[in-house]
Amino acid sequence: MSEVSMKNIRKIIEIDEELCDGCGQCVPDCAEGSLQIVDGKAKLVEDKLCDGLGACLGSCPQGALKIIEREADEFDEEAVEEYLAKKKEEEENTALKNRPISGGCPSAKLQTFAPNPSGQSANIPLANSNSSSALTHWPVQIRLIPPTAPFLKNADVLVAADCTAVAVPGFQEKYLEGKVVMMGCPKFDDAEGYINKFAEIVATADLSSITVLIVEVPCCSAMNVIIQKALKKAGKNVPVEQIVVSTRGEELERKNW
Numbered sequence: 001m002s003e004v005s006m007k008n009i010r011k012i013i014e015i016d017e018e019l020c021d022g023c024g025q026c027v028p029d030c031a032e033g034s035l036q037i038v039d040g041k042a043k044l045v046e047d048k049l050c051d052g053l054g055a056c057l058g059s060c061p062q063g064a065l066k067i068i069e070r071e072a073d074e075f076d077e078e079a080v081e082e083y084l085a086k087k088k089e090e091e092e093n094t095a096l097k098n099r100p101i102s103g104g105c106p107s108a109k110l111q112t113f114a115p116n117p118s119g120q121s122a123n124i125p126l127a128n129s130n131s132s133s134a135l136t137h138w139p140v141q142i143r144l145i146p147p148t149a150p151f152l153k154n155a156d157v158l159v160a161a162d163c164t165a166v167a168v169p170g171f172q173e174k175y176l177e178g179k180v181v182m183m184g185c186p187k188f189d190d191a192e193g194y195i196n197k198f199a200e201i202v203a204t205a206d207l208s209s210i211t212v213l214i215v216e217v218p219c220c221s222a223m224n225v226i227i228q229k230a231l232k233k234a235g236k237n238v239p240v241e242q243i244v245v246s247t248r249g250e251e252l253e254r255k256n257w
Contacts, residue, residue, distance in 0.1 A: 011052035019064035029059040047072040111138040142184035147200040155180040160213040168249040186222035198230030
């Protein structure tokens with residue numbers, strides 16, 4: 001790869017920052033990894049990483065992306081390969097760092113809560129509880145749950161955006177009963193890492209179903225893209241139901257896809 005960048009007038013992506021709401025749906029649609037969310041807005045990492053073909057255009061719900069012609073560094077396939085390899089290595093290091101270790105931090109230790117004969121959930125002190133918890137396992141964060149977790153096998157999985165738990169009154173009673181919950185933020189967490197994790201889960205755990213619970217705000221819709229891409233990558237079909245709630249916790253929509 002030449003150390004001297006050659007600039008020419010060519011097609012390249014342009015991002016309208018006034019329209020961009022930082023939802024992140026464009027990021028996984030860029031095969032070259034040239035887009036990322038910085039300070040709540042989509043940014044082009046480097047001109048030489050963008051091929052100018054516009055595969056990401058259809059993924060932006062706000063119409064903030066367009067292809068223009070301007071002076072830019074030539075597209076560099078070798079630079080793309082190096083960038084993606086480095087990004088993959090960083091993701092693998094992050095995954096290794098977050099891997100649950102037996103006898104380690106309680107936040108990452110796998111637990112399954114057995115039903116209590118008294119009706120009291122095993123993870124809530126009787127004196128502090130008015131009703132049983134529907135939570136059947138720990139941890140609940142997507143990044144902390146390994147694809148090999150035994151509670152994922154043949155499970156009905158609830159993939160819930162973090163904000164839903166505080167937006168929805170009676171979150172457990174309405175949506176958690178009988179499901180394994182995996183929670184995360186599609187805007188601030190590693191979307192590509194989530195795609196890889198869910199793809200591995202789908203490929204190995206024989207899930208019975210997936211329910212995606214999100215808030216109506218634009219950034220939450222990226223969770224749908226993550227699950228769709230994971231299913232495609234795993235090459236398996238799993239029944240998926242999408243539930244959208246308002247910021248006040250009212251259910252607005254249910255649909256299957």
